[in-house]
Amino acid sequence: MTAALTLDYKVESFALAKPFRISGHVFTDSPVVVVTVSDGIHEGRGEAAGVYYLNDDVAAMTVAIDGVRDAVAGGMTRDALQRLLPAGGARNAIDCALWELEARQSGTPVHALAGLPEPRPLRTTFTLGADDPDVMAAGARDYAQARALKLKLTGDLDMDIARVDAVRAARPDCWIGVDANQGFAIGDLDALITALAAADVKLLEQPLARGREADLDGYQSPIPIAADESVLTLADVDGLAGRFDVVNIKLDKCGGLTEGLAMARRARELGLGVMVGNMVSSSLAMAPAFIVGQLCDIVDLDGPIFLAADRTPAIEYRRGDAWCGEAIWGRG
Template sequence: MPQTLSYRVETHRLAAPFRISGYVFEASDVVVVELDDGRNRGRGEAAGVYYLGDEAPQIVEALEQNRAAIEACGSREEVRQILPPGGARNAVDCSMWELEALRSGIPAHRLAGIDAPRPLVTTFTLGADEPSKMAEGARNYASAKAIKIKLTGSFELDIERVRAIREARPDVWLGVDANQGFDRSVLPALVQAMARQNVSLIEQPLARGSEADLEGFESPIPIAADESVLDLADVPGLVGRFQVVNIKLDKCGGLTEALLMAKEARRLGLGVMVGNMVGTSLAMAPAFILGQLCDYVDLDGPTFLKEDRVPSVQYSDGEIWCPDDVWGSQSAVLAA
């Protein structure tokens, strides 16, 4: 059934600047796509992938270039053929999921094979700052059960950051995200230092393109690929190098591809993680479905915004819950 494509670009300000290795975020520009078949309207949100030059202008350009094909496409699989992995495909794919849910009367989570979603423990992320300020931030996450720490590649300072946070919160699960900030020569020392602080996951320590440097590297802490894995085609190359794959809908191009990646990762013996680019609850909702299949969940994006959408996902007792009225069901249409 053909549908009409529309979209808008929204700027969502962050409550405070957010720093990672090599980048500082102050706002998140997202593209909201709507597909309307005259009776039902599906929605999807994408922020794109900044380090690939895939941001709002590029997403809009891709949508316009492929408008006719998108409006004529009849399935999510066709979307995978029309658009490459990235933000444009993510927004269109998620719109197709919601459209299919409304047409069929079956919620998106059931279409994905999830009969009864459950609340998920999610990490809450601390941007890189002075160790004392990060420790204070960890204490402010009073209900958090899991905290992810952004590193910058400054080895001694990063060690101090993690030590300060562990002292402030000896009770929580800790993971660190290096965002490609280190090189192979310091990796053994980094792993040893993280092990001393009872860190449970190290995310993307080396630059994308340096995956071979991890070949055969033995770490007592699982190492997760983020920038090193974009879509389904990248997953087999992680074996023997990483232990976990971080799947983000903006990277891979939507929930359809993400579910295929999770299945393939499991087949290959890899752990599975769902992550996010900073976005609103409309972006978290389809990722929440993927999170039902994951070992690690990092879906705290809306907590960084000055203001989220209403209705929104809910954060309580260190967990995320996505009510039916956010996305992917008739209840969401009535609430929109």
Template sequence: MARLKVTVKAEKLPLQKPFRISGYVFDAFEVVLVTLSDGEYRGRGEGGGVYYLGDNASAMLKVLDNAVTLIAEYPSREELRHMLPPGGARNAVDCALWELEAARIGIPVWRLAGKSAPRPLRTTFTIGADEPGAMGETARCYTQASNIKIKLTGELDLDLARVEAVRAARPDVWIGVDGNQGFQEKELDALIAGLQAQRVALLEQPLARGREADLDGLRSPIPIAGDESILSLDDVEGAVGRFDVINIKLDKCGGLTEGLMMAQEARRLGLQVMVGNMGGSSLAMAPSFVLGQECDVVDLDGPIFLARDRHPGVAYSGGKIWAGAEVWGGAST
């Protein structure tokens, strides 16, 4: 088989306005774009890395530079899982391999993955941490949203005021909150009680990665999702008894190949499945859209924060996301 041409490019995707979560403020998404070509067909993938692990654009470029010769040999997706570590670099290559393989065979990626034809998915629309009044106003502006996710910062009283403001603005919506590792074990009872009072349906990653044992024995009426605690397939089994939901992000686990494996393992263990994103353009959302077809919670709103998305891009309508074959993974690519 002929060698692949491997093209790697770092890009900075500016945001419309700064976006704040616990411990971080973002003004752009830094991504790496990988394109693989066999001379006739091409495949593309976008990796955004994992900021809290130091997996940024420069780190991804280093991983790819060291592996470019091996990638050019056209490894299988399973070989790639053992060739590169989980993270944004492997995600970009893995997604490029999916699209290239689908194009060569002449079928869309969803069919290559053995899935049914995709449907639009109800997605969350995220509100970055801000003053309660400002967050309530953002919620009102999300007129099409039926699912809203609120970023918290670990400031208990302020965070509960934030949730109350959003609930007052949008009494009709499903609300989930994301602690982004900002809370302490001793705050959980008060946090959960306050969230329950506002009809919050999901609490994501309240405690720091490494503090998972602090959740042992916790009886929460609100399902708890593991995000930073659940990076890859190796972490899924350890979620049992501590988390009710695992949040799969392709940048964390290293691509759609492992993401699908994680979803299957989670189901086997009786866990619910969520698909999320580390930010990025429509090219990053589209592979996750394939995974999202079998998820209980979908959080694929990254492009709505961009000053400018790629074209063609995913479509948001009626609170749902649609990623057509023209965005990524189509048979005609």
């Protein structure tokens, strides 16, 4: 891609239908940056919410985007972008915009540009924010179509176990994973994992704080442990082996579809399981992650369900599966 381009962006905010609680945070809205890159005939778009625990917010993203505007205008490629900007929301938004632009210029679907077969619907988890056990159980029943649930925990061991047990009692039919969001210490894991195993929980995501990865050296868990905050980019993936079983890829963390695909492929080479996740954002952000999801064992692409209103057209949830068509993002 060598033609001169223009880059524009806008800041939007999506209200959440209700507050969403995880360990250490309560969210009431989702501010995002939407980048548009155009060659004067075709345009590509990318949406990013940033990474809240890295202070990668709208202000930081817009500064970073402004800093590469001239480089993009000169026809910057995705490979050049990888070298020019660090991982994070700004690079994610631009990278995804460049993918869509190429798909529209060439008339080739993004999955084909990425060397992937025709996409298939993906079984997605539906997430329950941390709340009283009976509230979470009611939420699990309300997700009538769900075949997979992800529960947010807070690090309060007794309460978290009660949450898991209540949801399992409400939905004995579902695959269940839990996301600890860095809420525990290594000394808590035996008790937590014993309770999770008794409730037939299939995944424990990020139990320890980022920076405490070495605490898992030699730890044997009957439940696969996924790295989320502990793995941001491709450079982190090799260090997961022997500590984690699954890598959770999020495009806002790693800086776009280009690196997300590389992470998924490298994780496979290392024998790690692969998961794709999302920040709470609209269907425009889900669509590139849906491409990564084609390489994944576990898919968590439910961000738009937390919004009071999504974009149109929107991701479709059918009988527990997610489907992103090209009308949302891609060739159009």
